[in-house]
Amino acid sequence: xxxxxxxxxxxxxxxxxxxxxxxxxxxxxxxxxxxxxxxxxxxxxxxxxxxxxxxxxxxxxxxxxxxxxxxxxxxxxxxxxxxxxxxxxxxxxxxxxxxxxxxxxxxxxxxxxxxxxxxxxxxxxxxxxxxxxxxxxxxxxxxxxxxxxxxxxxxxxxxxxxxxxxxxxxxxxxxxxxxxxxxxxxxxxxxxxxxxxxxxxxxxxxxxxxxxxxxxxxxxxxxxxxxxxxxxxxxxxxxxxxxxxxxxxxxxxxxxxxxxxxxxxxxxxxxxxxxxxxxxxxxxxxxxxxxxxxxxxxxxxxxxxxxxxxxxxxxxxxxxxxxxxxxxxxxxxxxxxxxxxxxxxxxxxxxxxxxxxxxxxxxxxxxxxxx
Numbered sequence: 001x002x003x004x005x006x007x008x009x010x011x012x013x014x015x016x017x018x019x020x021x022x023x024x025x026x027x028x029x030x031x032x033x034x035x036x037x038x039x040x041x042x043x044x045x046x047x048x049x050x051x052x053x054x055x056x057x058x059x060x061x062x063x064x065x066x067x068x069x070x071x072x073x074x075x076x077x078x079x080x081x082x083x084x085x086x087x088x089x090x091x092x093x094x095x096x097x098x099x100x101x102x103x104x105x106x107x108x109x110x111x112x113x114x115x116x117x118x119x120x121x122x123x124x125x126x127x128x129x130x131x132x133x134x135x136x137x138x139x140x141x142x143x144x145x146x147x148x149x150x151x152x153x154x155x156x157x158x159x160x161x162x163x164x165x166x167x168x169x170x171x172x173x174x175x176x177x178x179x180x181x182x183x184x185x186x187x188x189x190x191x192x193x194x195x196x197x198x199x200x201x202x203x204x205x206x207x208x209x210x211x212x213x214x215x216x217x218x219x220x221x222x223x224x225x226x227x228x229x230x231x232x233x234x235x236x237x238x239x240x241x242x243x244x245x246x247x248x249x250x251x252x253x254x255x256x257x258x259x260x261x262x263x264x265x266x267x268x269x270x271x272x273x274x275x276x277x278x279x280x281x282x283x284x285x286x287x288x289x290x291x292x293x294x295x296x297x298x299x300x301x302x303x304x305x306x307x308x309x310x311x312x313x314x315x316x317x318x319x320x321x322x323x324x325x326x327x328x329x330x331x332x333x334x335x336x337x338x339x340x341x342x343x344x345x346x347x348x349x350x351x352x353x354x355x356x357x358x359x360x361x362x363x364x365x366x367x368x369x370x371x
Contacts (some may be wrong), residue, residue: 004073005281007210010128013109014212016040018071019076021249022274045069046282047275048300050332055341066297070289072278075101079129082208083231092106094233095139099200101251103285104207105277107246110226111214125230129209130178136202137175143199144172167195175203181236182206191261194351206284208275209234209241215248219269240280244273288347288361291332292316313367323369327353 009015023042051067058065075099098104108125148168155162167186174184180203186192196204203271211227221227221243235243252260252272264271289300290312303312309329314321327349332343359365 004075004101005079005103005105006075006097006098007107008077008132009106009107010109010131013107013128015304016076016109017250018107018212018244018246018274021246023074028074030242037245042074044072044074044075044278045316046278046300047271050291051300053300053336054291054332054364057336058293058295058298060295063295065295065298068092068297070283070300070302073179074105077101095202095367096131098136098202098205102205103212103281104205105203105281106207107210107212108230109173109219110211110217110224110230110243115199124227125211125232128231129230133180134178134201136176137180137323139199140181140203141172141175143201144175147199148172150338163191163248164195180204180207180237195209200210206281207239208277208280208284209239211241211243213243214244215245215267217245218245218248218267240284242273242280242350244277251310288359290359290361290363290365292366293335293364303359303362307359308355309353309359309365309367310355312359312365313369316367320367320369325368326368327357327368329353329357331360332364 007015007019018092019040022044044070048069051069055065056065075097077233095243106129108129109123110125112123148165151161151165151168155165167188170186171181171184175181181196181201182204184192207229211221211224211230213221213224216222217227219223221231221241227241227243231241248267249272252263255263260272286305287302288301288305292299293303301312301315303315309327310321313324313327330338330349334339334349335344338347339347341350344350
């Protein structure tokens with residue numbers, strides 16, 4: 001299961017530099033608007049220390065089981081400008097591309113530079129964020145206003161359409177204030193979730209702000225006033241902010257693992273900033289991983305929070321969901337402590353779970369199926 005996260009922002013905020021760093025895909029990064037015209041897609045592995053820990057259990061001499069982490073798909077989307085909802089700049093393409101992703105990483109410039117032009121002529125992270133949020137809200141409004149007209153026309157003959165009219169009217173009023181759909185509350189959450197799924201609203205997608213800061217302000221934004229302003233805005237919206245230096249991430253991408261570790265240590269960092277972004281995006285999407293382990297392979301599998309055991313089995317192979325009988329389950333930490341499946345069974349830590357078992361993040365599982 002690929003996780004599609006669209007990297008968006010105004011031109012020249014560091015989107016493509018960040019994308020290049022995390023995917024090493026070579027997207028064009030240039031000091032002028034619209035250097036990114038077509039969307040670029042890159043695959044990144046989700047950092048997971050549990051795989052290394054599980055592999056040690058099955059390591060024999062120099063034979064270490066291959067590790068297969070889950071993946072995250074990042075999409076670098078063309079820079080947006082004011083008027084995008086009306087087709088200004090590359091607005092139509094931007095909006096079409098963002099509709100295809102499941103979540104949004106909104107890159108905001110929080111650094112000063114005389115060498116890198118700002119599309120508005122000055123650095124204003126809150127203003128930049130508002131520009132994009134407003135353009136997305138206006139694009140959603142265009143869709144909803146047309147939808148509302150149709151609903152009202154059909155309300156007399158369709159009970160379902162009549163029930164949706166007050167919801168859409170309230171949502172239109174919410175968006176008209178420049179607020180995203182993700183912050184809209186309704187008295188029937190299930191009906192709202194169903195409507196969002198059908199309508200594909202841009203501002204209903206989970207989003208995280210990515211503050212592109214100088215390396216001197218890592219890892220938490222330091223005393224950077226631009227970062228502080230963006231963080232306050234995010235807190236007011238109930239959003240998260242991840243501080244990253246796109247330039248540092250780019251430099252790390254050019255180093256081998258040992259050199260990168262030394263570089264990080266010199267900066268007082270324990271890991272690349274991108275790792276934090278990937279984890280946040282994964283969590284925002286309501287995803288989690290379960291693990292399978294053995295001498296041949298140690299692997300992480302992606303499922304949605306709340307998925308039951310048969311669904312998880314189906315991620316491995318569709319036939320396993322159909323033929324599912326039961327699952328042998330143990331938390332990964334307990335498995336490491338036990339040191340082997342046999343030891344875990346002797347200690348009573350290996351559980352047998354049926355079709356109604358709701359999978360937990362970090363479960364180590366063996367599925368038993370018929371046929």
